[in-house]
Amino acid sequence: MNAPEPPVQPLTSTPPPEPLAEPLTSTPPPEPLAERLTSTLLPEPFGGRRRTGGRRSPTLVIGCLLAGAIVAVAVVSLFWLPFPPDDTSGGRLAPPGPPHLLGTDKLGRDLLTQLMIGARIALTAGIGSVALGGVLGVAAGLPAGFATRWLDDTIAALLDILIAFPTLLLAMLLVAAREASLGSAVLAIGLAMSAIVARLTRVLVKRVLAQDFITASRTSGTSWPRVVAEHVLPNIWPTLLVNLALQLGLAVLAEASLSYLGLGAPPPNASWGRMLQEAQSTVLTAPLGAVAPGLLLIMLVVGVNLVADGLRDVADPTRRRSR
Amino acid sequence: MTTYLLRRLAFLVVSLLLAAAVLFLLLRLLPGDPANSLLTIGADPGQIAAARHQIGSDRPLPQQFVTWLGQMATFDLGESFISTLPVGPEIAARLVVTVPLTLLAFLLAVVVAVPVGFLAAHRANRWYGPLLNGVSQFGIAVPVFWLGMLLITSFALYFHLLPAGGFPQDDWADPADALTSLLLPVVTIALVMSASLIRYVRSATLDVLDSDYLRTFRALGSSFTGAMWRHGLRNAAVPVISILGIELATTFLGAVVVESVFALPGLGSMLAKGIAQHDYPIVQGVLFVSTFGVLVIGFLADLAQRLIDPRLRGTTTRSAR
Numbered sequence: 001m002n003a004p005e006p007p008v009q010p011l012t013s014t015p016p017p018e019p020l021a022e023p024l025t026s027t028p029p030p031e032p033l034a035e036r037l038t039s040t041l042l043p044e045p046f047g048g049r050r051r052t053g054g055r056r057s058p059t060l061v062i063g064c065l066l067a068g069a070i071v072a073v074a075v076v077s078l079f080w081l082p083f084p085p086d087d088t089s090g091g092r093l094a095p096p097g098p099p100h101l102l103g104t105d106k107l108g109r110d111l112l113t114q115l116m117i118g119a120r121i122a123l124t125a126g127i128g129s130v131a132l133g134g135v136l137g138v139a140a141g142l143p144a145g146f147a148t149r150w151l152d153d154t155i156a157a158l159l160d161i162l163i164a165f166p167t168l169l170l171a172m173l174l175v176a177a178r179e180a181s182l183g184s185a186v187l188a189i190g191l192a193m194s195a196i197v198a199r200l201t202r203v204l205v206k207r208v209l210a211q212d213f214i215t216a217s218r219t220s221g222t223s224w225p226r227v228v229a230e231h232v233l234p235n236i237w238p239t240l241l242v243n244l245a246l247q248l249g250l251a252v253l254a255e256a257s258l259s260y261l262g263l264g265a266p267p268p269n270a271s272w273g274r275m276l277q278e279a280q281s282t283v284l285t286a287p288l289g290a291v292a293p294g295l296l297l298i299m300l301v302v303g304v305n306l307v308a309d310g311l312r313d314v315a316d317p318t319r320r321r322s323r
Numbered sequence: 324m325t326t327y328l329l330r331r332l333a334f335l336v337v338s339l340l341l342a343a344a345v346l347f348l349l350l351r352l353l354p355g356d357p358a359n360s361l362l363t364i365g366a367d368p369g370q371i372a373a374a375r376h377q378i379g380s381d382r383p384l385p386q387q388f389v390t391w392l393g394q395m396a397t398f399d400l401g402e403s404f405i406s407t408l409p410v411g412p413e414i415a416a417r418l419v420v421t422v423p424l425t426l427l428a429f430l431l432a433v434v435v436a437v438p439v440g441f442l443a444a445h446r447a448n449r450w451y452g453p454l455l456n457g458v459s460q461f462g463i464a465v466p467v468f469w470l471g472m473l474l475i476t477s478f479a480l481y482f483h484l485l486p487a488g489g490f491p492q493d494d495w496a497d498p499a500d501a502l503t504s505l506l507l508p509v510v511t512i513a514l515v516m517s518a519s520l521i522r523y524v525r526s527a528t529l530d531v532l533d534s535d536y537l538r539t540f541r542a543l544g545s546s547f548t549g550a551m552w553r554h555g556l557r558n559a560a561v562p563v564i565s566i567l568g569i570e571l572a573t574t575f576l577g578a579v580v581v582e583s584v585f586a587l588p589g590l591g592s593m594l595a596k597g598i599a600q601h602d603y604p605i606v607q608g609v610l611f612v613s614t615f616g617v618l619v620i621g622f623l624a625d626l627a628q629r630l631i632d633p634r635l636r637g638t639t640t641r642s643a644r
Binding site: 157158160161168169172173174175177249253256257260261262263273276277280283284287290291293294297298301302305306 | 334337338341342349350460461463464465466467468469472473475476480481576579580583584594595598599606610613614618621
């Protein structure tokens with residue numbers, strides 16, 4: 001007879017431990033020692049043995065939908081905009097309705113157009129900072145993980161100091177030194193982020209290097225560069241990726257704050273932060289202009305954070321969900 | 324513990340020196356000579372040299388750094404290019420706004436986040452546990468300045484209950500007046516701060532609730548409340564305190580932005596104005612004081628952590644972040 005269906009788990013409860021979900025009769029094939037050692041201490045690489053298969057993370061799906069919508073808008077804005085960005089022919093503070101679907105701002109620019117450009121700016125700022133911070137951070141953190149005690153302590157202390165240096169203030173200083181532009185903001189946020197990424201990379205690398213399979217690999221004659229490529233990087237990048245996704249959300253918020261203070265991308269290609277600052281004086285007469293950019297910002301950041309949480313669930317099914 | 328204290332103190336001093344060096348170099352890398360502020364357009368080379376000599380920017384960089392460091396150490400922060408008033412007293416006057424704003428917001432955030440985070444973990448199987456968690460997930464995505472705008476709109480512009488911004492001219496002469504003008508900014512920062520704190524408290528509580536020692540203590544006949552008081556609180560506090568140090572620094576940065584929203588005459592608006600006017604003595608003074616504050620907060624958080632958790636006392640590096 002058919003076995004009864006397992007009860008459907010409510011989303012909030014802890015998922016059952018992975019091994020029990022598999023049929024108990026089939027013994028898994030023996031795996032190499034190295035893999036067994038990693039799986040107990042480190043999160044699984046995405047392509048690893050315990051691929052989640054049919055079980056999808058709902059967090060990941062919702063996050064992808066939210067962030068994906070913003071990405072779609074940003075991509076569309078590259079090819080089509082309802083109005084040119086600096087077209088002020090619609091009249092000031094026009095109420096929502098055709099032809100200006102969401103109305104116009106206090107200079108007569110179409111709100112929908114501005115919002116679409118803002119999506120592009122927010123994503124550019126977020127992805128740009130994460131790319132810069134990620135590359136610099138891994139480049140600094142990877143060798144630091146190999147360093148001997150004395151040098152390692154020094155690097156750790158230096159990174160702690162860099163992290164203690166307030167990010168936003170550093171960004172403001174850099175923007176003051178250069179000019180208020182998207183590039184300055186990305187540079188500042190990316191630099192600040194690289195210290196955080198470097199520290200995480202260093203800790204992760206040290207943890208992997210302490211494993212027996214690294215010693216085993218070295219004893220069998222593998223060169224250090226190959227050990228890094230074959231063992232270290234595949235073991236650290238799931239955790240790193242989750243962290244970078246979280247940093248992306250923070251970078252988007254940081255850029256919005258800078259723009260709000262007038263230190264971001266200048267109009268007419270303005271970011272959501274700048275739009276909010278300009279809409280502040282007309283919040284009672286044209287509330288949409290002061291509400292919509294904020295909601296889109298939240299949507300993007302929540303989406304990215306959910307993607308990060310979802311990736312963590314997929315990367316490491318043994319952990320409790322969404323901690 | 325004494326060894327640790329000395330090592331940590333040495334680390335604090337070295338970090339302060341390095342931070343000062345970074346700040347000094349960054350400001351010297353800025354385009355334009357500080358002496359330009361003394362000159363008018365079309366000054367001849369002789370005047371430029373005289374001005375550079377007066378300001379001291381013609382001397383070698385290390386020498387400038389030592390002089391500068393000596394001035395900073397005695398809190399002689401120079402004079403504003405624009406108003407020619409000394410920067411130190413101005414910062415002191417502004418701290419009267421920023422420090423209460425930061426501390427009140429931080430206290431309120433902790434008072435909100437600790438019980439809420441505990442409930443979100445302890446009641447994870449009731450309907451409101453996940454709800455609280457979801458709200459905090461949403462809250463960390465809210466831009467602090469936007470929340471400020473919304474609160475001004477509703478409580479000041481629409482209901483006319485509280486002032487939309489500004490601070491009494493005579494500072495704290497009338498405490499009630501000053502507190503009223505700080506109420507909305509404090510709530511704004513506290514709400515955003517508590518969102519991320521809730522997640523840390525929840526995570527720390529979950530770890531404690533899962534722990535073997537708590538189960539054993541309960542099995543020995545202790546009540547849940549008793550076990551939490553004796554063992555749970557102390558263990559959950561360790562990761563949370565190390566986060567609190569960082570969060571207090573973040574609260575301060577939140578204050579910098581929120582001061583602009585509420586037009587408060589604090590350190591943040593001073594910095595924003597200094598940057599806009601390229602008034603570098605102001606910028607460097609504010610950055611110096613705030614970096615100093617952030618580093619000292621980190622030092623205190625590390626000490627507090629070791630007072631609570633004897634297991635950490637032998638270690639020098641920071642634990643769970």
